[in-house]
Amino acid sequence: MWALIKPVVKKEFRQIRRDKRTLGMLLFIPAFLLIMYGYALNFDVKHLALAVLDQEKSPRSQDFIERFLVTEYFDLMRVVESDREIDRLMGEGTVQVALVIPYDFSRSLLAGRQTDIQVIINGEETFIAGAAAGYVSAIAQSYSPSIIVRPLDLHPRIWFNPELRSARFLVPGLMAFVLMITVVISTAFSVVRERERGSIEQLMVSPLNPAALVVGKTIPYVLVSLVSAHLVLAFGRLFFGVSIKGQYGYLLAGMILFLVGGLGVGLLISTVARTQQVAFMIAIITTMLPTFVLSGFVFPIRNMPLAIQAITFVIPARYFLAILRGVMLKGAGLDALWGQMSFLVAFAALALGLSSMRLGKILKKGGIS
Numbered sequence: 538m539w540a541l542i543k544p545v546v547k548k549e550f551r552q553i554r555r556d557k558r559t560l561g562m563l564l565f566i567p568a569f570l571l572i573m574y575g576y577a578l579n580f581d582v583k584h585l586a587l588a589v590l591d592q593e594k595s596p597r598s599q600d601f602i603e604r605f606l607v608t609e610y611f612d613l614m615r616v617v618e619s620d621r622e623i624d625r626l627m628g629e630g631t632v633q634v635a636l637v638i639p640y641d642f643s644r645s646l647l648a649g650r651q652t653d654i655q656v657i658i659n660g661e662e663t664f665i666a667g668a669a670a671g672y673v674s675a676i677a678q679s680y681s682p683s684i685i686v687r688p689l690d691l692h693p694r695i696w697f698n699p700e701l702r703s704a705r706f707l708v709p710g711l712m713a714f715v716l717m718i719t720v721v722i723s724t725a726f727s728v729v730r731e732r733e734r735g736s737i738e739q740l741m742v743s744p745l746n747p748a749a750l751v752v753g754k755t756i757p758y759v760l761v762s763l764v765s766a767h768l769v770l771a772f773g774r775l776f777f778g779v780s781i782k783g784q785y786g787y788l789l790a791g792m793i794l795f796l797v798g799g800l801g802v803g804l805l806i807s808t809v810a811r812t813q814q815v816a817f818m819i820a821i822i823t824t825m826l827p828t829f830v831l832s833g834f835v836f837p838i839r840n841m842p843l844a845i846q847a848i849t850f851v852i853p854a855r856y857f858l859a860i861l862r863g864v865m866l867k868g869a870g871l872d873a874l875w876g877q878m879s880f881l882v883a884f885a886a887l888a889l890g891l892s893s894m895r896l897g898k899i900l901k902k903g904g905i906s
Contacts, residue, residue, distance in 0.1 A: 545753025549727075553757055562723050563761045568768045570715040575708060575777055582668035586614040588623055588632040597643040604680050605636070610672045623657060633659045634669050697866045704777040709861035710834035712769050713854045717799050720762050721824045724803030725816040727754055728896065732811070747897035751889055755800050762796045782868035791860035791874070794881035798853055799824075801888025808895035828854040856880045 553560055587605060591598050605611045614632050617623055623635045637655035639645075645652040656673050660666040698705045773779045781788060803820065810816035830836065831845070832854035838846055849855050856877040863869035863877075871878075 542749050542753035542756075545750060546756050549754055549757040552730075553761060559723050559726065560761070562719050563758070564765050564768065567712075567715040567719050567765050568772045571708070571711050571769050571772055572776055574711050574715075575704060575773075582665050582672075583609050584612050585610060585634050585665070585669055585672075586632040587611040588615045588617055588626050588635040589613065590617050590620070590623060590635065590637045592640045593638055593642045595643050597646065598638045601638065601642070601680055602636070604676050605673075608672070608676070610669075627657065627659055630659070633665065634673070636673075702778075705779055705866060708773045708777050708779040709865055710832070710858055712766070712773065712861055713795070713832060713858045714828050714834055715769070716762070716766055716796065717828045717854050717857075718821075718824050719765070720758065720796055720799040721803040721806070722817060722820045724754075724758050724800045725806040725810070725820040726813050727804060728807035728899070729810050729813050729816045747893040748889075751801075751804060751893045751896060754804065755797065755889070758800050758803075759793070759796055762800070763792070766792050766796065779865060781865050783864035783870065787869075787871060787874055788860070788864040791857060791864070791878060791881060794878065794885050795853060795857040795860075798881060798885035798888045801885060801892050804892040805888060805895060808892060808899055827852050831855070832858050834858060853881060853884045856884075 553563070589602055591602065602613075606613055611634065615622070615626060617626070617635075620637070623632075623637070626632045627635065635657040637657070639653060639655075642652060642654070654677065656670075658666050658669050658673075770781070802823070806816055806819050806823070810819055828834065831838075831849045831852045833849070834854070838849050838855070841849070859877045860874055860881075863874055867873075
């Protein structure tokens with residue numbers, strides 16, 4: 538078997554080496570996209586621009602304001618003298634949060650009465666607005682000089698991401714996202730390129746069956762893609778501090794299965810498209826949007842409508858992302874990952890099987906599907 542596919546493997550390696558575009562897409566584009574998106578996508582809501590209207594101007598009100606400024610969540614942008622200034626700053630987008638302290642702030646606190654503090658939050662970006670509201674509520678509740686009874690002493694523990702850094706959440710998702718796109722696009726040109734160059738006839742007269750031909754074309758891309766995947770892992774550790782908590786073997790197994798399945802999809806697209814431009818468009822449509830939107834990379838699947846949740850079960854990046862986060866963040870073992878691994882095995886087998894069938898039809902029809 539190896540004697541038959543060895544010439545195909547050597548030919549594909551030679552072709553990848555000569556095609557600088559494909560080689561760059563496989564090796565360097567994933568690492569570049571990881572760095573770019575890793576820094577651009579940041580869900581840590583910090584340094585919100587704050588405006589303050591202190592109507593009382595007392596030591597107690599100043600102490601209350603200071604509670605906001607000692608955190609990294611708020612930066613004092615303006616001290617205003619009227620509601621009209623707040624309206625203008627909010628309209629201009631200069632501030633995101635405005636704090637209005639009433640005239641009777643200290644008197645109400647000392648008397649044990651409810652103290653009404655107005656907080657105005659820019660709701661254009663709902664995620665930021667929700668986080669800002671939570672920060673304000675937590676700070677306000679912690680400031681309570683009128684409380685006599687000792688409050689509950691809570692000691693929360695956050696597992697897997699104790700610093701609540703969005704990079705730890707995003708980097709595994711970015712790995713699945715960029716690897717899926719690059720491996721599918723790079724292999725989507727494979728058979729199309731043979732057609733455009735007229736070398737499909739050489740494959741027709743070769744003794745290889747379609748399955749062996751698919752395996753021979755896949756092996757070089759798998760090896761190059763594995764190098765690229767490890768570059769992404771290294772860059773994730775170097776730039777974002779995301780390391781592997783679990784066993785590397787589980788991560789490698791999931792990575793190989795995901796890459797093989799993605800390469801199978803790319804070959805399948807290559808047997809369907811007539812030109813490289815069409816192959817590129819199909820690859821983008823079938824990988825970028827589903828992987829970004831439906832894998833759980835950015836949007837939690839449990840929050841989606843049930844009909845959309847059902848669709849996510851056929852998205853391979855969903856399962857690879859679960860493996861990445863399980864091994865890299867949680868240190869999960871095979872007992873927690875076998876379901877995801879099983880799906881990726883089925884996905885890879887299906888993608889390669891369909892590619893072999895399509896390639897067999899093309900070879901029988903003389904390169905015309």
